Amino acid sequence: MKKKTLVKFFLASTTLLTLAVGCNDSTTSTPPSNEVTIPEGNFVLDESKTETVDLGSSYYMDPMTVKDSDNKYHKAVITVKDSSGKDYPVVDSSFTPDHTGIYTITYTITYGDNKSISKSYTINVVDLSAPVISSDFKKDNLAVLGQTIDLANVKVTDNSKEDITPTIKVTFNETEIELTDNKFVANEKGLYKVNVIAEDSSGNKLNDSFNIFTVVDGENDVSPVNQYYPMTVSETKSYNGSKSIQADWLSKNVCWVNDFSLLGSDFAIISEAQYLSFWVYFDSEAVGVETMSNIYKYTYYQTYCYDEFGNEVNEYYQFENSFDLANNKWYRLVFDLTNATNATAEGRECKNNPKSMSEIAFGFGIWDSVLGGNANKVENVYVDDIRLTNALDDEVYHEEVVTPPVESDYIADESKVTSLTNADLYTAQVGANGNWVTTNALVDYVVAHGNREEFSPLVTNSVNTLGASSTSKSGEEGDVEYANWRMFFNKNDGIVYAIKAKEHCFIKIFDDAKTLGGWMQGNVEYTILNADKTVKSKQTKSFNSTDEANGNLGTAFTELQKDETYLFIVTSSVDTTRNIQNCPGISIAPAKNKNEQSTATPDTENQVVLSNQYGLHDPQKTNSGEWITTNENADYTVGHGTVDNFSPLVANAHGFLGPNSESGDGEAGFTEYQTWRMFFNKDDGIIYAVKAKKHCFVKVQEQDQIGGWVEGNINIKVFNSENVAISTVTKSLTSTETSKGQIGCDYVELQEGQTFVWAITSNGGTRNLQYCPSLVIAPAK
Structure with a gap:
């Protein structure tokens, strides 16, 4: 019994001694299997870095997930403190610093039995950004000519939250415009530049500008390379540059010009004007039959169309707001912004007086006159002189084609008028054998017939001078007797009076016959061309009958300087041939200064x-x-x-x-x-x-x-x-x-x-x- 007890005691003592020695030797022990750690290399963060961050900008911190020794993943919690210990909320791994200074970014991993480990780095927040413009204006803005522009709401904001007063300067053609109470009147056609200058306490400077147009002039402001603003022609009908419709028929037959390509995506209308007006030009020779294309205006607004001479183009009878337009000619389209014709179409609401073109859902489509799966597409469309107006006749004709009228200090001296009647013209024309008649003291003249595209200063070289038995271009024979000197004309072939001034004078066409004869229903057009074929002026008269035209076929006086040559052309507005049985005469008057006041009194x-x-x-x-x-x-x-x-x-x-x-x-x-x-x-x-x-x-x-x-x-x-x-x-x-x-x-x-x-x-x-x-x-x- 004693021997067995002694053995048991020895074994127990030996075990206790071994455990005691093992607990004191940390270099040789093995951890228990239930303890979790974060192994080195799994949690990596450069704690020595300091990033520079712009004040006010959102700072993004990369999310981090770390695996522990038990192969479990733990997402790091990110906290931010400034140098005073203030905490900043982190949302979606981002925060926004609100002052300059040092901020500490800390990543904390919690693992095991509420154990945690953290690492940190710092950012240095400084003010790097200049102030920015804050206003209702966009980069490009369209105003009505003569509008008072109020710049009072043009402010600047800065990330420093400082109260900064900007310096605002307005220029037109590089000439500074004086501001009164932060206002100016945009009374010139073209571009006003508004320059805004500001500086914050950190020395960051703003020097930016925005544009205010009274006319968007393609030659000077948009496309100096192509002269006019080339439109983006697409296969789809788009709204705001985002929503598009591309049905099979549309994509095969129609190409579209949309609001964002006309004025751009950062353009605002800042006037409550009734009309948006611009000139449009198609140079696609292949489009349509006989160089005719059909333009269909696909907006919700009433549209008017005018040719380059200021004459209204009638709607194409098959479609509302649709017009047959020729290529290689300028036309003016006018959209009535206050008259929506389909205010709920396509689920969109039309807005009166929109602040930006993107609110109009505006665009127009162009297609071939012959609709079909193989219709020709318009390739090139150009626009010019985009403007707002409150009058349909605010801009009469295109200045590239037509010479704008200039106010003269002279008027016709009607006390010294010479009138050449139908008989006078005929007799003189026959006597001169179809050449210039040189008998008048103020002008040389000739009366003839010519094609609209071939008018020349000496029109006898164009077709025929209408003498005793001449014919019009269409081959219809004129009568021999001057009393029935019949003139045929239509849309393209006209009666032409060529006038070459010997002295400063005034000329007009007048009807000197009580009984006109012929057939004169419809519009009669009078076009006056300079010698270089640019249009000086154009007048249109509408008659329901030949009787109504009697005594009313004529023009106002036109001024001619010495040695100038003008063509006075009589045409109709349609292709149907008209004729005048008695040729209208011409009146010639010397010029006199209209400012000369009479000293006479009635006796x-x-x-x-x-x-x-x-x-x-x-x-x-x-x-x-x-x-x-x-x-x-x-x-x-x-x-x-x-x-x-x-x-x-x-x-x-x-x-x-x-x-x-x-x-x-x-x-x-x-x-x-x-x-x-x-x-x-x-x-x-x-x-x-x-x-x-x-x-x-x-x-x-x-x-x-x-x-x-x-x-x-x-x-x-x-x-x-x-x-x-x-x-x-x-x-x-x-x-x-x-x-x-x-x-x-x-x-x-x-x-x-x-x-x-x-x-x-x-x-x-x-x-x-x-x-x-x-x-x-x-x-x-």
Whole structure:
């Protein structure tokens, strides 16, 4: 028993000693199998680095996942403190420093039984960024010409949160514009540059600018290489440059020009203007049949289209807001931004007065005249002079094609007018054998017929001079006799008057025949070309019948400097042939300075008062409505005509009011002179036409007894021979009785040869005068 006990004690003692020795020897022991560690090499972070970070910018810290000794992964928790110990929230591995200085970034791994291990590095936050512009303006902005631009909301912001006042400078063509209360008026066509300068306390400087256009001019502002802004033509119809539709039919037949390619993605409209206007040009020869392409405007706004001469182009009858346009010609498209034609189409809302083009979803498509799977596509589209306007006629014609009118200090001296009638032109033309007629002191001239694309200063070289038996280009033979010197013309073939000035003068076309003859329905166009074929001016007159055209085929005076050659061309607006049986004449007047003031006064002692009975009615009846020539100072006549069609010889308008005459609305006048009743309203007036034989003064004068019904406003307008109103007198009358001696106007001066018209109209319904007001003619002194 004792021996066994001793052995047990020895073994126990030996075990305890071994355990004690093992616990004290750390270099030779093996850890227990349940203890977890982070092995070296699994958690790597360069704690010696210091990164430089810009103040205010978001700083991103790479996420980290670390594997422990038990092959488990642990995501590091990232914390940020500044030098004062302030904690900063970390969201999606990022934080934003709010001041300069040192920040400590710490990654902490928690593992095992709540054990953790951390590593850190620092960043140095400094102010590296310049201030930035803060305003409602974009990089490019479009304003209405004449708009007051307010720059009060142009501020700068900085990452330092400092309050910085910028310096703002506006220039136009490199000339600085003075600001008043941070405002200026954009009253010039083109580009205003707004320069903004600022500096923060760290020395970071802002020197940036944005543009304000009154006209986006392709030559100067957009594409100096290509001269005009080339549009991006795509296969798809797009909205805002993001949403697109590419159906099979569209992709095969239509190419699209969209808002982002017209004005750019960073463009704002800053005016509440009614219209967006721009010129567009197609140079794709292969498009369409007979060089015609069809342009379809795919917006929700009413669209107007004008050619390079300012004439409106009618809509293509098959599609709304669609136009047949020729290649290699300029057209002006005008979008009415306040008149949406389909405000909910494509699920989009059209906005009036949009602040940016991207809010309009604007674009237009162009396709071949012959639609089909193999339709030709437009390859090149150019735009020019993009602008906002509140008037459809704000820009009349394209300046690259048409010479803009220049205000002159001179006018036609109508007292010295020479008029060459149809007979004069024919006789002179035959006598000159179709060459220049040189007998006039102020101009040489020739009358001929030419193709629109082939007009030349000496048009006889183009086709044929219309002499005794000449023909038009279409082969239709003109009559031999000058009385029926028939001129054929259409859209492309015109009657041409070539005028070469020997002296400074004025020229106009006029209709000298009472019976015009021919067929004149529709629009007649008068184009005046310079010798280099650029257009000086263009006028259009519309007639429903040949009778309506009588006395109205003509132009205003056009100024010619010495040695200038102009072409006056008569064409129609359609391809259908028109003809004039009696060729319109031309009037030639020397130039005079319009600022020269007359010192003459009316000689009232020798004036002649032509009263209702003896001066007006009786001579009018005897002379059958023609000019009355008995006065030594002026010929005169009294008639009735519409306000829009007053002519120097108003007999051609409605007929003269003789003993049984009618007013314009068909109400018969009375036969006796005492009740020679004159009817008139807002549009049809009583007209006195006076043609001066000598320098004189003329006025309309009411007599004490009038009768009739004249309550309301009565207007007396005086028109010169250009049908331009030079004065208007309005009389407000409460009754016929109070109108006695009131319906009249002051003297108007007429030079020898001038013809003026006095028109009496009302402001509304039909009025009548039982006694016609007198006409007073006084010699000048």
